[in-house]
Amino acid sequence: MSSYAEVVVLVEGPTEKSFVKQLLAPYLAAKRVFLTPIILDKPGEKGGDVKFSRAKNDIEKHLKQRGDTWVTLLVDYYGIRSDWPGYKDSKKQTDHIKKAKVLNDATAQKVYNLFPEQNPAERFIPYVSMHEIEALYFSDPASLSEKLNIPQRNIDEILNECGEPEKINDHNTTAPSKRLKKLSERFKKTSTGIAIAKEIGIPKMRSACPLFNAWLTRLEHLLVEDVND
Numbered sequence: 001m002s003s004y005a006e007v008v009v010l011v012e013g014p015t016e017k018s019f020v021k022q023l024l025a026p027y028l029a030a031k032r033v034f035l036t037p038i039i040l041d042k043p044g045e046k047g048g049d050v051k052f053s054r055a056k057n058d059i060e061k062h063l064k065q066r067g068d069t070w071v072t073l074l075v076d077y078y079g080i081r082s083d084w085p086g087y088k089d090s091k092k093q094t095d096h097i098k099k100a101k102v103l104n105d106a107t108a109q110k111v112y113n114l115f116p117e118q119n120p121a122e123r124f125i126p127y128v129s130m131h132e133i134e135a136l137y138f139s140d141p142a143s144l145s146e147k148l149n150i151p152q153r154n155i156d157e158i159l160n161e162c163g164e165p166e167k168i169n170d171h172n173t174t175a176p177s178k179r180l181k182k183l184s185e186r187f188k189k190t191s192t193g194i195a196i197a198k199e200i201g202i203p204k205m206r207s208a209c210p211l212f213n214a215w216l217t218r219l220e221h222l223l224v225e226d227v228n229d
Helices: 014-030 052-065 097-114 132-137 141-148 152-162 175-185 191-200 202-208 209-221 220-229
Strands: 005-011 035-038 070-076
Touching: 005 014, 005 052, 005 209, 005 220, 014 035, 014 070, 014 132, 014 175, 014 191, 014 202, 035 209, 052 070, 052 097, 097 209, 132 141, 132 152, 132 175, 132 191, 132 202, 141 152, 141 191, 152 175, 191 202, 191 220
Parallel strands: 005 035, 005 070
Antiparallel strands: none
16 A cells, blocks of 8 residues: 555646646645656657557556556547547547547557556556647636636637537637637747646636546545555
8 A cells, every 4th residue: 555646647748748747746746646747759749649659659668667656648639640549439429528438448448458467457547638738728717818818708708609618629720729829829838828727726627627627536546546455
């Protein structure tokens, strides 16, 4: 039994790495869950173009590196490519929660099939955000409008159209980050975005984004699972 949990978070790019390092890591450290963000690595490929062939090598490496750590993913649905497990079936779903479940379940099964000796059923936690990490910034329209210096009604219109932050879709003109750039030229994914995230805070994001909340809940319960084992 351990008094803490160490989790490697494989992220797709600098924005996600900053989000984990500056927001999620301090938040979960208070619960004795310690996160280390690592950008997925493959020569010639960068964040925003995430192939499973790129991700599986890092998943394998970090599952094998230490048997007492967990590995999780933080990649955007908008950025993944068609070789991702469950991708084609996920595209058949219209509900974002079902879409995420199809993708995450298929990813978990694929990793289990590839690396069964590393106990991925217990140690690997897939999370593909719907539809981009920037969707979380719509959790607090007042803070978002203040940071972007725009009328809150512009943000409310998007939420009224989509229903909730995680429903904001993955089209190349209407994905969350694309909408934010249209709302304000001052929006920059890694600088402005992280400042907005800090202003909003993790609790508000959790309350507005059930898929994000479910992922954090799973991470928070790693110590409980470890004790039960």
